[in-house]
Amino acid sequence: MLVKDAATGLHAIIAIHSTHLGPAAGGVRRWAYGSEAEALTDALRLSRGMSYKNAIAGLKAGGGKAVVLADAPKTEALLEAFGEAVAALGGRYVTAEDVGMTDADMVVLARRTAHVAGLPVAAGRVGGNPGPFTARGVAVGLKAAVAHKLGRAEVRGLHVAIQGVGSVGGALARALGAEGAKLTLADADAARAARLATELGAAHVGVDQIMGVAADVFSPNALGAILNEASIAALDVAVVAGAANNQLATAADGARLAARGILYAPDYVINAGGIISVIAEYLGETSLDAVNAQVDEIGPRLAGLFDLAQASGEATDVVADRMARRLIGRQ
Numbered sequence: 001m002l003v004k005d006a007a008t009g010l011h012a013i014i015a016i017h018s019t020h021l022g023p024a025a026g027g028v029r030r031w032a033y034g035s036e037a038e039a040l041t042d043a044l045r046l047s048r049g050m051s052y053k054n055a056i057a058g059l060k061a062g063g064g065k066a067v068v069l070a071d072a073p074k075t076e077a078l079l080e081a082f083g084e085a086v087a088a089l090g091g092r093y094v095t096a097e098d099v100g101m102t103d104a105d106m107v108v109l110a111r112r113t114a115h116v117a118g119l120p121v122a123a124g125r126v127g128g129n130p131g132p133f134t135a136r137g138v139a140v141g142l143k144a145a146v147a148h149k150l151g152r153a154e155v156r157g158l159h160v161a162i163q164g165v166g167s168v169g170g171a172l173a174r175a176l177g178a179e180g181a182k183l184t185l186a187d188a189d190a191a192r193a194a195r196l197a198t199e200l201g202a203a204h205v206g207v208d209q210i211m212g213v214a215a216d217v218f219s220p221n222a223l224g225a226i227l228n229e230a231s232i233a234a235l236d237v238a239v240v241a242g243a244a245n246n247q248l249a250t251a252a253d254g255a256r257l258a259a260r261g262i263l264y265a266p267d268y269v270i271n272a273g274g275i276i277s278v279i280a281e282y283l284g285e286t287s288l289d290a291v292n293a294q295v296d297e298i299g300p301r302l303a304g305l306f307d308l309a310q311a312s313g314e315a316t317d318v319v320a321d322r323m324a325r326r327l328i329g330r331q
Helices: 036-056 076-088 103-109 131-150 167-178 190-200 229-234 253-259 273-283 288-296 298-312 316-327
Strands: 002-005 010-018 028-031 062-069 159-163 182-186 217-220
Touching: 002 076, 010 036, 010 076, 028 036, 036 062, 036 273, 036 316, 062 076, 076 103, 131 167, 131 217, 131 273, 131 288, 131 298, 159 167, 167 182, 167 190, 182 190, 229 253, 253 316, 273 288, 288 298, 298 316
Parallel strands: 028 062, 159 182, 159 217
Antiparallel strands: 002 010, 010 062
16 A cells, blocks of 8 residues: 655555454554665565564464655654554554654554554553564574574573664663673664663674674674675674564575574564564553563474474575465465
8 A cells, every 4th residue: 555645745655465364463664765666675575574473473463564755754744644544444454663663653643543552551561662572582582593503501601793783682782781691783873882882891893894793693683684695605603583574685595594504583483572562462462471471482482493494404484484374374
């Protein structure tokens, strides 16, 4: 669905991939795309990823995604216009915050649609910013990958190179640092990476260097399509485990990682913590403790997936994709 509103400058795309398991759920991101075609490609890739993510996480939700092109200032009027577009879909799509959007923005959307989550909540309540839940899931998933690949039961002394230290990557860095991991950080905002490195006693490098750092784990937590033939060849790690969506640039890149002996935690499996929280908030059917327990299941889920991939000799992304397609009726 292409959405344009001349009065506010809104230029957006809402992509619905599947409603097989429930309403298409996935956040809205605001980004400076080079063209409408580029935005459409991103929205379609992200919506498919949300279908797969929600299905494997066992959620009562299909997959969708929205992108807002940063052609105009993010005003309340523009956000309300986007909320009206979501409302016009009659509940087929449920949105929440993603890159470039905040929980305060969701409050503005909620003036025009009930089909929104990620709204601010009181402490101890289900909902709010999904970032901390995503970070929690990535942390447990990273530990499952390290246990499988390196036989290590804890992260103390583990060297993790983290690309992107915003809401999710920053929370992940703090969690791993608190458990004694050795960290190397990088972010497009170099000053932010430097501040966090000082806080945690970590190293920091430029964003053009982080994928070449010799470490145990590379954790991508920024934008996607960063794992390609050239970057995979330059990796010096045993595990790739991070929150970024659509990390593989092409369908062949999962096999490239496997051929190099690098264990890949499929992005839509490991980063499901945020959408688990969002759907729990939207459906209003569980407690915060139950949400955290559901997020923590990401670890065992990945462990099982790694075992299946090892037994079949297939790349982990191939095994995960097959599982997800079966769950949404697209074998």
